[in-house]
Amino acid sequence: MSLKKQIPIAFENAHYFIVNKPPGILSQPPDSRTWRRTHPDLDSTPLLVRFKTLYSSDKDVEACRTVHRLDHCVTGGTLIAKTKNASMMFSRFLQKGGNKGYKLRRKYVAIVEHSSHSKEPVSNEVGYGLKYNSLISHEGKQITKFKKVDDRCIVxxxxxxKKHQIRYHVSQILNQPIVNDQKYGSPIKLPRAFHNQIALHSACITTKIGLQTEVHLIPMEFNNNGELWPRKYVDEEGEFNSSIKKVLLENWD
Structure with a gap:
C-alpha cells in the first residue's frame, strides 16, 4: 500500500487540503508527561508532521497549518490550510462566526448506543427546531446542532x-454514548484493532471563500469491516447511505 494512503487527500485547491484522518493519529502535539503514561503504544507524531513528511516530495506543504482538531480516536475530514493567511482567515471564522474570515462548517456522523439502553434525555439541554435540534451545555457556552437519522445514527x-464536545453532549445529554467510546460510557468493547477508534467520523466539510462554496463528503474507510460501522450505514467503499448523505448536505445556517 502506498504510504500516502495512510493520510489520503480527499480534496485540494489553492487555499487548503482536506485529508481523511485515520484513527490513532493526533491533531496536535500532546502533553508528553501524561501521553506516554496513558497511551504507551501510540505514536505521538501529530497529523501535520506526518502529512508534510508524506507529501513534501511532490507538493508545496512547508507553509501548511492545521485549522481545527479531531480527537485521536475520531476519523475523517480535517482541513489543512496551505498558507498563513488561509489559516488566519479560517480561524477568524471559527472564533467570531458571521461574515468574518473564511466560512468553515463541519458535520459529523455518529453511531450511538440504542436508546432502550439509556435514560431519557435531559430536556432542558435540548433545543428543538424545524431544521435541526441543539445540544446545549455549560450555560450556553457549548452548542452542537444535531438531527437523528434513526435511533442509532446521528448527524x-x-x-x-470545545474539547470532546460531541462525545460529551451525546453521552451526557442524550444519554447515548458513541459506540466504543469507553471514556464516555459505551459498554461495547470491540477487538483490539478498534482500540483507538470510536464510531464518530468527520463526514462533511463546507467552506466558503468569497462567493465560492465547496462541499466535501469524506468516506469512512478505516477498519471498515462492518463491526464498528454497520453495513446499513456505511458500504464497503466507506460511503454513507443516501439518508445520511441527505442530512449531511442540508443547510442548517
Missing part, C-alpha cells in the same frame, strides 16, 4: 468547538 454540526 451533528459544531457551533462551538
Amino acid at each position: 451533528l454540526q459544531l457551533v462551538t468547538g
Whole structure:
C-alpha cells in the first residue's frame, strides 16, 4: 500500500487540503508527561508532521497549518490550510462566526448506543427546531446542532468547538454514548484493532471563500469491516447511505 494512503487527500485547491484522518493519529502535539503514561503504544507524531513528511516530495506543504482538531480516536475530514493567511482567515471564522474570515462548517456522523439502553434525555439541554435540534451545555457556552437519522445514527454540526464536545453532549445529554467510546460510557468493547477508534467520523466539510462554496463528503474507510460501522450505514467503499448523505448536505445556517 502506498504510504500516502495512510493520510489520503480527499480534496485540494489553492487555499487548503482536506485529508481523511485515520484513527490513532493526533491533531496536535500532546502533553508528553501524561501521553506516554496513558497511551504507551501510540505514536505521538501529530497529523501535520506526518502529512508534510508524506507529501513534501511532490507538493508545496512547508507553509501548511492545521485549522481545527479531531480527537485521536475520531476519523475523517480535517482541513489543512496551505498558507498563513488561509489559516488566519479560517480561524477568524471559527472564533467570531458571521461574515468574518473564511466560512468553515463541519458535520459529523455518529453511531450511538440504542436508546432502550439509556435514560431519557435531559430536556432542558435540548433545543428543538424545524431544521435541526441543539445540544446545549455549560450555560450556553457549548452548542452542537444535531438531527437523528434513526435511533442509532446521528448527524451533528459544531457551533462551538470545545474539547470532546460531541462525545460529551451525546453521552451526557442524550444519554447515548458513541459506540466504543469507553471514556464516555459505551459498554461495547470491540477487538483490539478498534482500540483507538470510536464510531464518530468527520463526514462533511463546507467552506466558503468569497462567493465560492465547496462541499466535501469524506468516506469512512478505516477498519471498515462492518463491526464498528454497520453495513446499513456505511458500504464497503466507506460511503454513507443516501439518508445520511441527505442530512449531511442540508443547510442548517
